[in-house]
Every structure is written in C-alpha cells, then in structure tokens.
Amino acid sequence: MAATNLGLGLHSGHLAQVFAQYPIEVAHGEGVWLHARDGRKILDFYGGHAVAGLGYGHPRWLAALERQARQMAFQTNALQMAIRERAAARLAKFVGLGLETVFWLNSGAEANENALKLAFKLTGRSNAVALEQGFHGRTAAAGAVTWGALEKWYGFPRTPFAVRFTPRNNPNAVEQCIDRDTAAVIVEPVQGVGGAYDVGKPMLNALRRRCDEVGAILIFDEVQCGMGRTGAPFGANFYGVAPDMITAAKALGNGFPVSALLLSRRIASQLKVDDMGTTFGGGPMACAVAEAVIDTIEAESLLANVRQVSAYIRASCIIGPITGVQGEGFLLGLKTSRPAKEVQAALLDKNILTGTSADPNILRLLPAYILNEGHVDILSQALAKISA
C-alpha cells in the first residue's frame, strides 16, 4: 500500500512510510471514543483494527496490567509461572471444543506461521489450501496463504510451500482442491480483510469433512473473528464446527500484544520439546491481560451485548448509502451504493471512524464489545445524511 501523509504536520521522517493513515492524531481514548489532539471526539467503529474489544482504558484490563507489571513483568518459558498456566486454562475453557492446549505467541501472523509449520511437520505433506479473499498475515508462510499477497506485497523470492486457493463460497469445489498432499487448510470463519464476509456453516462443514477424509489439518484463523467478535467465543463455536487448531490475537490482548495457537488433543499429543519456541510469547503481562479480557467478556455479558447491538445495527443502518449488511456480530460489512472510501470519509467528517476492506463496496465495522444502541443511533443518523 502506498504511504500517504495526510498533512498532520507530525511526519518526523523517522517512521517507515508504509501505512496509509487517516487524518487523526489520537491523544487518548475512553470506552468507544477517541479524543484527537485537535479537540475532536470521534466515535470509534474500527477499534484499532479489531483489537480494542473492551474499548479503551477498561478498568479491569488496566488493573490486570498494573498488577502483573508490579509482580513480574517478564519471565521466559524456561521457568514455570502460574499466570501462564491459568490463562491457558481460561482460554481453553472459553473455546471448549476439545482445543485444550495453548501455545502463546505475540501476533496473528506468528500464530498462523506456527500453525502451518506444525501442520507440515506432523503430516509430512507438501501443500496447503486457503480460501480466496482470505488474509492471514505478512510473514513467509502466513503471506503465502494470503489471497493476492504475491502480486501485492509478498517480497520473498518463493513461498515455502505450494498453495491452492479455493472459492470462499463453493462447498462443491472443496473435494477437488484438498487431497492427500494437503497438510493444512486455513480459513477465517468470517473473513475480515476480505470484507466481513461470512464463509458460513456449509462451507466450514465441507472443509471439516474433506480434511477428515484425506487426513489434512483444519486451521481456523480467528485472529480477527475470534475472542467474542461474532457474539460467540469463537467462530468455531458460532458455527458449531471444531477445527484441529485455532489461532487468536487482536482482541485477545485488547491492545497488549498477545496471540495464541490452540491445539486439539490429537495434535497436542504429538508435540515434542523444541517443536516450537518463542522469547516473548507467554510473557506474564500478556497472559494476565488475556485472562482479564476473558473474565471481563464473561462478567459483563459482552457476548450477549455483541449479539443484541449487532442485530440493532442490521435493523437500523440500512439507510443513506447503505444497501445491506454482511458478516456476524461486531465484524460487519455495510454494503455501500457508492465507493466505501467515500462513505468512510463522509462519516469521518462527522467524527465517526469506520474501516474499509479489500471489497471496495464494503464499509467494515469492528467496534468494541461495549458499544451500545445509542452509539448505533449516532451512526445511523450520520448515514442518513450521506447521499446514496
């Protein structure tokens, strides 16, 4: 993506110019609100790219971070720590579905990289299958299974393994694409970058069935759609389809970098010492934060809130330039009658921040789980004033 400097007057010349940026300098945040340095108060439907599940400055999150920082800010995996074990148990219980073993990492791409590596190592096979329009991260393996990466930004001279892409909405194409050479199939149950696109139960069931037939490992990349965003703990729970591995990140730490690779019993039973490794993964602050995020989602009934307010968005936001809604929970794509970027800019003029996606006619909403119907009213009233 070409770097754009939008004239904020902040450009020091020392940051890599690789990000297109919105014309906001954030000074601080509170709940679902961003406070800009120029005094604007902006309603945030983007959540720092799906990270701020609890919103900004949540007291439970802050307390966990402070408590753990004072007690022990970092310790290597070579030494045991109760918080690491406790957070893993908490996450495994939150997911259920027999995915009981956790390997802690730092980012979404890193979790996917390890998931894929493990699948190749355990199966001894040669290729992976991914879905068209999927996004899995910017590292060598994660980028290899990302749709369009090779043409746009991949950079490496070759991918580490062969990849086949299958259409995201055709369960009948699955059989031909996945065979006994397939080590892993990686899929986002609800695609994020692909446009808040609900891959859906028939497709996920077809992938599960075919992986079982040929002995391939099914990986759900829930970096964006997991951790409560669908209104269920994970997309796997939402659809009732159990993969062999799940990757989680983003809202897992609510802004503190943490990711996790969850493994089924069958996969975990084959692990040996040194199969994977990390310095920062499983750091106590990351684990304390992940535990606090899950505790908060449950204590404040945030899954129910996501479901209720998501339904309200569907009911009230098909207005102005919006012609329909896709996606699930708080990973929603508002279909736009004109380019989504224009609608996004018009909303930002009204102090509402939204996202776009790879689909030029989808405005992507990734708000915090604490969003309420009053916030949605502000969005729908703003949309009503934007021409179709």
Ligand SMILES: Cc1ncc(COP(=O)(O)O)c(C=O)c1O
């Ligand atoms: C579904 C999905 N997978 C993986 C990633 C990569 O995560 P990270 O940027 O933390 O490496 C993203 C990031 O947007 C994502 O949406």
